[in-house]
Amino acid sequence: MTVKHPRHPGSYAAFAHASSPGGQDLSQNEDALGDLPTWRLQDLYEARDSASFNTDLKKAAELAQAFETKWKGKLEQAAQASGSEGLGAAIEEFEALEDLAGKLGSFAGLTYFSDTSDPANGKFFGDVQSKLTELSSHLLFFTLELNRIEDAIIDRCLERDTKAAHYAPWLVDLRKDKPYQLEDRLEQLFLEKSMTSAAAFNRLFDETMSELRFEIDGEKLPLERTLNLLQEADEGVRARAAAALSKTFKDNLRVFTLITNTLAKDKEISDRWRGFEDIADSRHLANRVEREVVDALASAVREAYPRLSHRYYAMKAKWLGMEQMNFWDRNAPLPESPKALISWNQARQTVLDAYGNFAPEMADIARRFFDEQWIDAPARPGKAPGAFAHPTVPSAHPYVLVNYLGKPRDVMTLAHELGHGVHQVLAGGQGALMCQTPLTLAETASVFGEMLTFRALLNKTADSKERKAMLAQKVEDMINTVVRQIAFYEFERKVHAARRQGELTAEQIGQLWLSVQTDSLGPSIKISEGYETWWTYIPHFIHSPFYVYAYAFGDCLVNSLYAVYQNAEEGFQQKYFDLLKAGGSKHHSELLAPFGLDATDPGFWSKGLSMIEGLIDELEALEH
Template structure:
């Protein structure tokens, strides 16, 4: 569970450049005072000793232990995992904020190695738990209330029972992770952090160059896009090697574990059935013409263009005056939006601002995206983002703080039970965005800026749903074709261009350098098949928000209970109090219809203002 809760959402649309001077940097002191803090060595030493004692007491004996003995095992295991999670949370957050610092990178790698060594000694716990026969497992749960508390975690561990390998193979896979997948991940991160993009005689960071892709001047956007494409193209062989290696690595392990499809292991970890995910992906792809194709055709008319280029996708709209808002304004906007929904949530989020739990300043070498890391229940989450004062940045802040409140409330379940599957991890974040959007729209009195806000929300939803499903389709094709042999950079580019053309629609023209843009998406490297969780969460929240609007009485209590449940319940049980069921095919149509309604609303307002005729 080390690192669970990271949601690098904005890395998909990374931006940077102009920043608010009062945007804060975080204080990681609640974890450790610094890299040289002796408490780090103490924590690792205590974890290693406890792991040795646990192995001496239980290794080889779990299958014959009674319920109360198993409860003591799990409790001790949880305590050790929390210690290791604390160390890796600190190291990971430090590395995210300073990816170009070699000393920090070395510290991060060293912590990974030490934690991996201790984790290797704990592998027997889950391996032996899965060797307990079903009837004996049921009897143990029935005999011990202490053990029954951990049933959701135990059930999730045992869900992988059919895919578990021999103990020695599992040990080798675990030990080699640091020099295998983790090493390739680190190579990707350090390479991306070190890229510089030539632009008008300057060498810009990724934050600075991607910010220019949303510049008002079209020529600026074109030149910035060419610079990105050129630099990514110059590095595409390395990125193709990383992608091919990790895809093959996954293929080999999936084959050993007998997973039906490359996405199946992710679905199992997300506690969602293959057919439910397939229904989501199918519904979104079928909706491309009604969502992205329709909206971008409308945007082209609004901009007075016959065709859009890829560098126009995130272009400011004609009426957008590019107002930059201070960090304090963003703080008040988000807190007020959450407070109107739930004063309790606002109280929780106040701590993020007042206690240094947010890093929003833009700096060289810093992760170019955004995430909220849950760390461990005994501490608190931390948010990282790059704040530049745009309305979209305020939405990103609302999104990541939604993760934060979810993690704080779920943390009360304890380390093993706090974590939610990715499909539910986006619930609070997307809901928080919706609350903030509605609050900003209600405050805006200028009709032109209301239209800009509405369009910005539509674009965010398209990026969250359509773009992520296109990413998921890219991954599917890459992993399927990798079975036939290594993919060349050109073949990877062809797959990328194919899914982009399908998802964005005929209004777009695609220049050759855009074929390299797949190579900067971190999700493909770090968490294969992660991306559909964004679409899952957005559609889920759209349906949930509709329930809130229809029946607000008592909704807040049920919503807080959903968040506080953490990983103790699956999506069916959590959604039942709201009358929703993600296994119902109509569920996805209901969620997608919300975005269609927003597009229709924007079309109506533009027509009323005489700015664009209907694109329906």
């Protein structure tokens, strides 16, 4: 769930893969997978109750109060001064506080997501978030007061104060929030109430999902392992897994419906007070992308449904010997798919080789995640599902979480999250205020890393059946990343629009879900009873409303970027690293210009989608 770092410190932020990799009974496969690493959170702090953590937490609170005393009400004066009394010095202090508080929040979040079933972890996470929110209330004035200073004064400050000039991209970016700022006391109320509103319901969702169990053949499995059974070759296993998922989701519909209604209303209240026009405008602002660009992307993908998902699933149904696939067959393996599990060492080497063939520096950075224990790989009870790369803060290093189960899709997930990790390491040089990349570009390195890994594997494959299975898997991943995520975006739009007319029943939400799924999946997928509840387990809807279109944005962008790479003579790698190192210091238009790409061009999205069509063409050609 890619979340842009909030403007107050200490909040948990993570990047996550769009499709949950699933899970399976690991007891039979531990030897085949090899030794799976767990992360070294001691690089941040030794333990929850360590002296260093408690000292830093106390220090952060004291520094925040001292910062408020020193600078509140004096920023316009500072903008006309220089040196230790100047605005640059104030921003420098603020950034140091962001880094310290972010480190504390990252440790609490990563500890919690290591085992969400441990009540001590939940209490620790909640207590730390509460203290960091209190700390943030002393810093809230800073950005609000900065945005009240006249542009002319800021412009003169940037010419005179070299420290302030360093933060010019951040200041320019910050002023985009100005039209939506509220009076200071209201902003403080929104901040403090977040702990008992959105944050509380986010935690309720996480802990509920962690505790759910799905009964299959007398065995009760957690979500990850049950989802993974949808990728099994045995149709009966897939059907039983789908039935178990549908039953447990239905049994818990009341709580998920309450969470969805509450968060949608909470967002509507915030949007209304801030003056956002469209239900997704706050996300577009956070992403620093124009609504028109996102609308063009969504429109292009919807128009391509027949050429992409409808066409592919018709082919797949034929390969599986079915007239129409059931919804639980969507991610079924082809008969030609390799059955053997891929060991962790094989996955590691596959990704590092692919990265190294593109640029040795990229592989060197990725290798550190393995060598220095920055990855948590085993799927275990209580661990957060799915996968993410968490940037922590520039003074530390990122961490990657995956639930590795040895499937080819898990290797792609590893390549994806390591792409995020490389991006986060490179962008860290921008500092705590400018390292966070907007979501529209946050998926660039991850999807590019997947593409490098896929192409490297495909180039080594001479067997036509294996090649067909690999191409099909890649097409499915791209459909999941582009078509499915835009369908998710359309579903969210419908839910949030309908919620403005009143509270929604579970049946109403289910009907909205089925309407977008029917449109996006097409006639070759049979939508039967039970699937109307499957909206319940998607974490993006809860943690980051309208997040999902960033995946489609990133995939189409990378398709275009990869086409440039294939035709480039020299210099592409350096331009690519410059893009990653920029972090959040530049708009997407500036970062894409060196590659001759423009996301505002109506043809841009068609170019990206045409690569998916090309792979489907190749699959079709293998049939003849």
